[in-house]
Amino acid sequence: MIPRHLAQLFEALAAGEMTPEKAAQALESHQGFAEAGGFAHVDLHRRSRCGFPEVVFGLGKTGDQIEAILKTLIEHGQGCLVTRVDPRIADRLTAAFPGGAYNPVARTFRRPGPEAEEPKLGRVTVVTAGTSDLPVAEEARVTAEAWNCDVDLLADVGVAGIHRLLSRLDRLTDADALVVAAGMEGALPSVVGGLSSCPVIAVPTSIGYGASFQGLAALLGMLNSCSSNVVVVNIDAGFNGGYVAGLIAHRAGLARASAADTPS
Template sequence: MEQQDPRVADLGFARVDVDRAARTGDPEVVFGAGKTPDQVVAILRTLHAEHPERAVLATRLASEALDAVATELPGATVDVAARAATLGPLPEPRGRVAVVAAGTSDGPVAAEVAVTVAVHGSAVDRIDDVGVAGLHRLMSVRDRLEEADCLVVVAGMEGALPSVVGGLTGVPLVAVPTSIGYGASLGGIAALLTMLNSCAPGITVVNIDNGYGAGVHAARVARQSAPR
């Protein structure tokens, strides 16, 4: 008989990594795309049972999965804008991440960043609609950029905002290209290439619409930067 690995919870359709928090400091996260509502609920319930002391996260949830989580897991918090859900108490925040969005249309990705940062143990400062088409809006929040331990800058269209922010401050910065834009934006590729080719030093770039990846990185930077 095959011996069950205690680091894995085998649900039949998924092998849930219940040891990840011990290895990395953060529990496994449910990537909801392609999973049925019942599967999302089952994985969240399993992770919560292993980590009742802190929130676990599910991302990229369809509306049916969001409804199922809200119904089947009464203690869960559903974030419709982020298409995400959390179950369990958020950790005490250490450090602060400013989530800077170029436009309102970038809001869903920025929302995914924000909920991810909170679940991964840092405070969030949302700064919305400060794109390069109106630089005065960005300059009016410059003090909030400087006060953060890490920045996540979310932009579609031509993706210029991270370069501008990176030229204004030396705070560690993660750039997130979004798929927002007209035809020649190529679903976010134009913004991605702009960010990868930025002349501003010290910018880290994640994949198109990857608010989750940016949020994890930023929270870890902020946690490490904050006074202990």
């Protein structure tokens, strides 16, 4: 903490303008992290560094652990996003944190922070090859929405019926970034990349029969895409796809807003 800020904190505490609890919170905030329950050090500066608060990976964590981490984030004025949430834990989180929402398809729990009141910036479209890819796509959608982007979902437009995609091209060209989730052979991102001028974040899913190798075939197909605007994240990593697309779209939205405010 900067000495000047530390002196101001002590003066406010001595004058009775701040409680010891608030002073402790201020110190924690300035050191950049806060301990939660003796098992986690919650990153409080993630949003100021990276534009997005720390996200909780729910798989393998107990309800007590997740609740303690979320309480710490909320106490410091931050929004919360938990991925891979067990349905039994989701009921507990929904009861403990009013204003939060559980998405059973995405397996996410989100409680928006103050940034949700700001104007939406950026446009993301999430595309799936099939209905079976929806859990991964929904995780991407929730994550991009947490970036405060407008998010559109275009489902079940895979290459086996390419006319379905071609009839919806306007929903691709309006986006700042696209997320494309596909299993089987993973061909859809290449097609989408060849029809759009924005970054395409390809997410291979573990959907398919034996030779798909739980998404490995789709991953390798996407890595070998001949569309130059396609980049690839890990298998079933809807969060990563939504995060990167949201980051790109948010920055594009900021640039538009700045240009609109600049006198010609």
